[in-house]
Amino acid sequence: MAVADDDTDGLGLRDHSLEQALLGSILTTVPDALIVIDMRGRIVSFSPAAQRMFQYAEGDVLGENISMLMPSPDRERHDGYIDHYLTTGERRIIGIGRLTSARRRDGSTFPIELSVGEVETEGRRLFTGFIRDLTERxxxxxxxxxxxxxxxxxxxxxxxxxxxxxxxxxxxxxxxxxxxxxxxxxxxxxxxxxxxxxxxxxxxxxxxxxxxxxxxxxxxxxxxxxRGETMRQSEPLRGLLAEGAALAFIGIDSRGIDMDVSVDPAIDRVFVNRVQLQQVVINLVKNAVEAMQDSPVRILRVTAAPATDVPGKVEVIVADSGPGLDPDMSRTLFTPFSTTKARGLGVGLSISQTIVEGHSGRIWAGPSSWGGTAFHFTLDIAED
Structure with a gap:
């Protein structure tokens, strides 16, 4: 019996070693990054793909707060997200996933798809995050x-x-x-x-x-x-805005920008042509980033809420903390080939206006809360 027990123990150890080797091989080759954190947000595991993606060695991040890999404002809010979940049990990301942005070691940000899971082992609660870099896609x-x-x-x-x-x-x-x-x-x-x-x-x-x-x-x-109507269908508004903003950030320096996308819970879906509306978001976000190039404070907010003046409409706002609109320029803002950019053609806002009006909406500009510019446009809410 003792020999059999020894053989069984040895087999168990070999099986465990095989499982560990297999897991290590998977984590080494899988293109998605895997990060494990504890209840305090501290990193306890950082896969090879995560090391390549974020440009950190595992030893540089173990024990550090996961917020170091996030741009503002998520960096400052992350611990509050965990506390809110542990207190209320309300799942905002866990088991749902989201499109958001991450921050590399050099400070640059990039769009990601984040899927978060939860596991309890030996009385310890851990959170696993699988991260896919959306830049190439x-x-x-x-x-x-x-x-x-x-x-x-x-x-x-x-x-x-x-x-x-x-x-x-x-x-x-x-x-x-x-x-x-x-x-x-x-x-x-x-x-x-x-x-x-x-x-x-x-x-x-x-x-x-x-x-x-x-x-x-x-x-x-x-x-x-x-009468040549645009082909439209019901689309999730938050995903549309988040993906459009992420596309706009590709190839531009986004360091130091406090960016957030916020959609009123009362708004779920809108009736739009996805590609065309994302082009509007891309145009407006890129304009905002370029306007804030020399600003000491760089704040960018993309928000959406029910329109207060027209029922059945949602109002989307892209607001920045740049220098604001030139009064002379504001009169010709949506006129084709009207621009203050040295290399610009001056057609982006004109195209955006054409797209929005083709969606039975309107677009206009005004001052933002931070002295910059806020572009507003309206869309039709999709009926259930």
Whole structure:
């Protein structure tokens, strides 16, 4: 029996060693980072993928608070998140997951997908976090979006050419008629004899009638274009805003920016075209970051709440702590090719306005709480 017991113990040890080796192999090769923390938020395990992702060696972070890997404001709030969960049992992240941002050793931030689990072992409660770096995926999505934008641009150029040809064809006749009637009226006025008022009145009436006809042609074409409705569907608003903001941060220096995305719990889903609305968010967030480039305090807030003036609408606000709007520039803010940027084309806000208005919303700008600029736009709330 003693020999059998010894053999069993030895087999158990070998099985345990095999499990440990297998676990180590998995953690070494899996692309997602694994971080384990205790109830106080202290790091107790830091996988090789996490070391590569965050540029820290395991010895640099063990025993440190997990908040060191977070940008503001999550860094300051994290311990409060844990305390809130331990006190109330309310799950805001655990078992749910979220899109957020993380902070590398050099201070740069990057978008991540975070999944958090919970385990109790030997009377000790631990939290496991699997982290996926979304940079490459979003860069690929961005490249696809850019390609789609180029194709759409080519389509718009073709459509504009067709529209121009249609306008030239349709407007040629009334404009020619107007020119002929006006020339006839001028000849009547310049004649030596008395002015034939009836003929002059007729020429003016015909000119006015042809001008109205030209206006009707333009109005008809504009309505025809408007009927080409944007393909929309129900989308989760918080995910849309968070992903749009994360896309905007790719390739720009986000160090020192206090950024947060906040959506009123009363708002769940909106009726939008996801790609187009994320383009609006990208444009506005990038503008905010560029505006705050030289600001001593860099605060960026993306918020959403039910619109107070129009039922069935949500109001989204992208606010910054930059220098604010130039009064002269504010009058032409959404005019195409109007910009103060040395390398800008001045079409981002114009495109954003076109997209928002295509979604039956409106967009406007005003001062933010920190003296910077706040861009507001409205969207339709998706019906259940």
């Amino acid at each position: 979003q860069q690929a999505e961005r490249r696809v979006a850019d390609l789609q934008a180029e194709l759409a641009h080519a389509g718009r150029v073709t459509a504009m050419g067709t529209l121009a040809a249609a306008l030239a064809h349709e407007l040629n006749q009334p404009l020619t008629a107007i020119a002929n009637y006006m020339e006839a009226g001028r000849d009547l006025l310049e004649g030596d004899g008395p002015v034939d008022r009836d003929m002059l009145r007729e020429a003016m009436n015909e000119s006015a009638g042809q001008a109205l006809r030209a206006g009707e042609i333009i109005r008809s074409l504009r309505e025809s274009i408007k």
